[in-house]
Amino acid sequence: MDSDVQFMREALREAQAAKAAGEIPIGAVVVWKGRIIGRGHNQTERLHDTTAHAEMIAVTAATEAMGGKYLNDCTLYVTVEPCPMCAGALAWAQMGRIVYGAPDQRRGFSLFSPSLLHPRTEVTGGVLQEECAALMLEFFRSKR
Amino acid sequence: MDSDVQFMREALREAQAAKAAGEIPIGAVVVWKGRIIGRGHNQTERLHDTTAHAEMIAVTAATEAMGGKYLNDCTLYVTVEPCPMCAGALAWAQMGRIVYGAPDQRRGFSLFSPSLLHPRTEVTGGVLQEECAALMLEFFRSKR
Numbered sequence: 001m002d003s004d005v006q007f008m009r010e011a012l013r014e015a016q017a018a019k020a021a022g023e024i025p026i027g028a029v030v031v032w033k034g035r036i037i038g039r040g041h042n043q044t045e046r047l048h049d050t051t052a053h054a055e056m057i058a059v060t061a062a063t064e065a066m067g068g069k070y071l072n073d074c075t076l077y078v079t080v081e082p083c084p085m086c087a088g089a090l091a092w093a094q095m096g097r098i099v100y101g102a103p104d105q106r107r108g109f110s111l112f113s114p115s116l117l118h119p120r121t122e123v124t125g126g127v128l129q130e131e132c133a134a135l136m137l138e139f140f141r142s143k144r
Numbered sequence: 145m146d147s148d149v150q151f152m153r154e155a156l157r158e159a160q161a162a163k164a165a166g167e168i169p170i171g172a173v174v175v176w177k178g179r180i181i182g183r184g185h186n187q188t189e190r191l192h193d194t195t196a197h198a199e200m201i202a203v204t205a206a207t208e209a210m211g212g213k214y215l216n217d218c219t220l221y222v223t224v225e226p227c228p229m230c231a232g233a234l235a236w237a238q239m240g241r242i243v244y245g246a247p248d249q250r251r252g253f254s255l256f257s258p259s260l261l262h263p264r265t266e267v268t269g270g271v272l273q274e275e276c277a278a279l280m281l282e283f284f285r286s287k288r
Contacts, residue, residue: 049204050213050236060193069194084260085236088229092194113256116228 004077004099007031008128011077011101014041014054015135021046025135028054028078030062030071037074038062054078055086059093070094072120079132081108081125087116097122101132148221148243151175152272155221155245158185158198159279165190169279172198172222174206174215181218182206198222199230203237214238216264223276225252225269231260241266245276 007029014027018041030038040057044050055078062071075097082090082100087109090098098121109116117123151173158171162185174182184201188194199222206215219241226234226244231253234242242265253260261267 044213048211048213049207051200051204051233056195060195063193067192069188069192083232083236084257085229085232088227088232089195092227092229112260113228116256 003034004124004127007036007075007077008079008099008101008132010036010039011054011079012128012131012135014039014058015079015132018042018054019135019139025139026054026078026080028058028076030058030074030076032062032066032071032074037065051085053083053086055082056089059089059095063093072096075099077127079128080104080136081110083107084109084112084116090121091116091118094118095121097124099124099127101126101128102136103129147178148268148271151180151219151221152223152243152245152276154180154183155198155223156272156275156279158183158202159223159276162186162198163279163283169283170198170222170224172202172220174202174218174220176206176210176215176218181209195229197227197230199226200233203233203239207237216240219243221271223272224248224280225254227251228253228256228260234265235260235262238262239265241268243268243271245270245272246280247273 011027015025019025023042027041038058038061040054043052071093079101081104155171159169163169167186171185182202182205184198187196223245225248
């Protein structure tokens with residue numbers, strides 16, 4: 001659990017990088033055997049690409065690092081609950097475990113169907129939830 | 145409807161390119177005002193990337209071509225029903241219309257939740273269904 005907090009802090013660092021770039025502040029890291037093998041933050045604005053979510057970028061980087069396709073032995077840490085697109089990507093990658101910070105009440109995958117994930121993927125929510133949610137809240141308030 | 149068939153033939157051409165490369169034979173094109181602005185075929189093997197689906201590649205190309213993020217005035221033609229990941233991506237892109245060939249009985253988005261798509265996206269299935277399905281069937285038979 002301590003290492004969950006530690007790696008969520010790394011995901012938060014990515015979220016801060018997104019915030020600094022004027023992007024929706026969501027960050028993610030992929031960890032394998034205690035080591036970060038993929039990082040990403042939301043870049044939909046910069047890349048003009050609605051699919052450039054933190055998770056997609058981190059998973060693609062991790063897959064590259066593993067030299068293979070599946071991430072069964074890896075854990076994804078992400079500051080906000082993945083959307084259905086990212087959940088679908090995590091299913092294809094067979095992600096071993098997903099740890100997220102804040103739930104997403106509008107586009108969180110769990111609102112649609114938990115079976116969007118691979119059946120063997122473990123999920124833990126609520127790690128550093130308040131910090132992760134505060135970043136989002138602050139961002140959307142500043143846009144009003 | 146004639147143009148649906150015409151553009152599905154272009155998607156089938158992409159699927160053939162996937163087949164020739166030893167990939168799962170799925171192809172897609174994105175059309176805007178009667179013109180193809182994005183093409184893609186499945187490249188999960190070549191790119192070692194489980195997210196490199198035909199639709200993801202075609203949508204990213206189309207978004208780039210449009211110089212913006214949303215594809216409300218576009219139609220995606222894809223030989224097989226999109227999976228939840230691709231449906232989620234099409235939702236973010238606000239794709240105007242989706243035309244697919246063969247249904248996917250295992251990972252088609254409609255098996256999970258139709259609301260994975262943007263609420264204003266129109267969907268037409270079954271265009272050149274037999275040709276699209278035959279390519280898939282032949283591929284999976286050859287793998288046994």
